[in-house]
């Protein structure tokens with residue numbers, strides 16, 4: 633506990649962008665396997681927090697995990713195959729790195745836009761427009 637207190641204090645004394653970015657907490661994926669599928673129970677919570685299109689997030693998961701996936705009537709993502717929570721959490725974090733956090737200032741106050749046929753991250757905090765490679 634004392635260690636945590638010290639850590640909190642240390643963070644408070646360093647007002648840098650890492651601290652701001654760390655305040656942006658993505659819900660931990662809740663996953664369970666069902667038959668040959670993995671059900672991502674709180675997919676909508678994660679998508680809402682990321683403030684991105686659910687299909688775009690799903691596409692990314694499919695690409696990174698090398699599987700097929702769909703969104704069911706309850707808004708849960710269902711992925712073919714068995715994936716652990718940690719793997720899912722890593723993949724969601726990679727998505728956030730690629731499409732949510734501004735590469736210039738590190739803040740998550742961004743929007744995805746299409747400019748001249750390419751997806752870009754437009755940052756509302758610093759105004760930077762960064763290509764996503766899409």
Ligand SMILES: [Zn+2]
Pocket residue numbers: 734735736737738739755756757758759760
């Ligand atoms: Zn920025």
